[in-house]
Amino acid sequence: MMKIKAFFLILAFSAIGSQLAAQDVLSPSRKQAIDSLALEKVRDLSKYISIIGNKDTPWSEANRVIERTLELFADGAMMGVSSINREEVNYYGVREYLERLMALNYDRVNIQWYNIQYISDLERQPDGKYVGVITIYQRFEGVTKEGLKYVDVTKKDVTVYVERKTTQISGRIIGFWDVMLGDIRVTETKPGN
Amino acid sequence: MHKFRLLLISLALLPGLLPAQSFNSLLGDESILHAQTKQVNQFFRRFNAEESTSGDRYFPGDKDYRNSDLRKRYLGILFDNQNASITDPLKLSFIEDVMRPAQPHFLDFHGGQWFTEVLTEFTYMGKKTPVTIYMKLEEENQGYKWVITNVYLSSFHEMFHNLGKDDQRFLHPMSHELDFMNLVRVFKDKAYVEQYTASDYHPDYLTLFLYEFKKGNLVFNTVKDVKFHFFQVPGWYFELSEFNRPGTNAGWLISGLMKINDNDKELLLKYLYHE
Numbered sequence: 001m002m003k004i005k006a007f008f009l010i011l012a013f014s015a016i017g018s019q020l021a022a023q024d025v026l027s028p029s030r031k032q033a034i035d036s037l038a039l040e041k042v043r044d045l046s047k048y049i050s051i052i053g054n055k056d057t058p059w060s061e062a063n064r065v066i067e068r069t070l071e072l073f074a075d076g077a078m079m080g081v082s083s084i085n086r087e088e089v090n091y092y093g094v095r096e097y098l099e100r101l102m103a104l105n106y107d108r109v110n111i112q113w114y115n116i117q118y119i120s121d122l123e124r125q126p127d128g129k130y131v132g133v134i135t136i137y138q139r140f141e142g143v144t145k146e147g148l149k150y151v152d153v154t155k156k157d158v159t160v161y162v163e164r165k166t167t168q169i170s171g172r173i174i175g176f177w178d179v180m181l182g183d184i185r186v187t188e189t190k191p192g193n
Numbered sequence: 194m195h196k197f198r199l200l201l202i203s204l205a206l207l208p209g210l211l212p213a214q215s216f217n218s219l220l221g222d223e224s225i226l227h228a229q230t231k232q233v234n235q236f237f238r239r240f241n242a243e244e245s246t247s248g249d250r251y252f253p254g255d256k257d258y259r260n261s262d263l264r265k266r267y268l269g270i271l272f273d274n275q276n277a278s279i280t281d282p283l284k285l286s287f288i289e290d291v292m293r294p295a296q297p298h299f300l301d302f303h304g305g306q307w308f309t310e311v312l313t314e315f316t317y318m319g320k321k322t323p324v325t326i327y328m329k330l331e332e333e334n335q336g337y338k339w340v341i342t343n344v345y346l347s348s349f350h351e352m353f354h355n356l357g358k359d360d361q362r363f364l365h366p367m368s369h370e371l372d373f374m375n376l377v378r379v380f381k382d383k384a385y386v387e388q389y390t391a392s393d394y395h396p397d398y399l400t401l402f403l404y405e406f407k408k409g410n411l412v413f414n415t416v417k418d419v420k421f422h423f424f425q426v427p428g429w430y431f432e433l434s435e436f437n438r439p440g441t442n443a444g445w446l447i448s449g450l451m452k453i454n455d456n457d458k459e460l461l462l463k464y465l466y467h468e
Contacts, residue, residue, distance in 0.1 A: 114226060
């Protein structure tokens with residue numbers, strides 16, 4: 001399913017790509033197309049986090065989803081986590097972060113995502129890749145066996161790398177924009193009183 | 194639903210119309226998150242009126258790109274309202290200046306004249322030590338990157354605290370005739386050695402920092418705080434900080450504002466760099 005989706009994305013972007021000679025210049029319309037692709041990856045991430053954190057998810061399924069989640073990320077991506085009472089950032093590898101989420105000691109966990117996302121501009125790096133940040137908000141609720149409830153709202157600033165790549169389909173070289181997720185900054189926040 | 198949300202956000206952009214408390218109780222969390230300035234990127238866009246109230250980017254040629262009415266409303270919500278030193282007349286004067294019809298001023302991400310100050314914690318010689326790292330954006334291969342321009346570590350500065358002080362320590366002008374045998378006096382006391390350097394000597398703290406890091410004496414622990422200093426608006430300086438607090442007056446906001454001339458700017462830069 002994933003491969004089929006990737007194939008269609010490739011085709012979609014090759015159509016965009018063939019219209020312009022300057023392949024690595026981002027016009028507003030192209031940026032919007034890439035934003036949608038990036039947002040789709042972030043939505044996949046949100047969905048996977050909810051599944052991994054859910055106590056009803058079987059252990060083997062959660063592990064499978066962790067592997068799927070890791071496919072979204074560039075190598076070496078990290079999670080930098082801080083809370084309202086602790087200003088310093090604690091660093092975790094993505095796998096470590098997800099495994100900790102899976103192992104949280106709650107009887108019930110409910111992860112919800114706010115219907116809000118903020119997409120930054122894409123800025124070109126010296127290596128030619130583009131980088132942007134998508135901000136999303138998550139509400140976490142964990143209930144212990146004893147009925148004690150823990151709730152937090154976290155802001156997640158997700159790095160998005162966009163790179164121009166080519167692939168060969170039926171002898172034709174086709175260009176496409178590949179999107180990978182990078183480091184994520186996780187900040188506890190208090191939106192309301 | 195979408196229109197309703199836009200209306201609510203528009204209301205948030207009218208400062209003073211509704212107090213934060215009633216805003217929270219009426220609209221709930223999500224609208225508050227919409228109103229907060231969530232990224233530095235969003236601060237730039239709002240400052241310039243380059244996005245809609247729902248956060249969609251406006252591009253040159255779009256009807257509302259840099260629209261002055263929208264900009265005026267955005268500028269009004271970009272200040273830390275809890276900072277008494279940013280008075281209403283000062284704020285107003287700044288907004289008038291940046292919106293001057295004949296010559297409006299916009300922020301430019303790639304325009305220089307702004308830098309960041311990142312408060313970090315290292316372990317230095319086995320002890321937790323705050324280190325301030327200053328960075329700016331630098332262009333390379335048609336792309337950009339943040340580069341370290343300076344650092345502040347109090348023990349480095351203390352090491353050179355005798356620099357520039359009037360003292361009677363010097364190598365007399367005929368020392369050469371004695372094969373500089375009196376150098377022994379220069380290196381006798383660690384506290385005063387810098388007084389024997391040329392008057393234009395300035396310690397390079399960044400090199401010192403890198404040297405100590407490479408020697409293994411400095412180990413990075415964490416980032417504790419980030420702020421930005423802007424000199425892009427002629428005649429003005431402002432500081433940008435992130436406020437993680439409930440309500441709509443949160444996120445990236447102007448946390449300091451000063452009218453400055455060129456002389457003030459030099460002094461202020463020295464102050465910011467702890468020089």
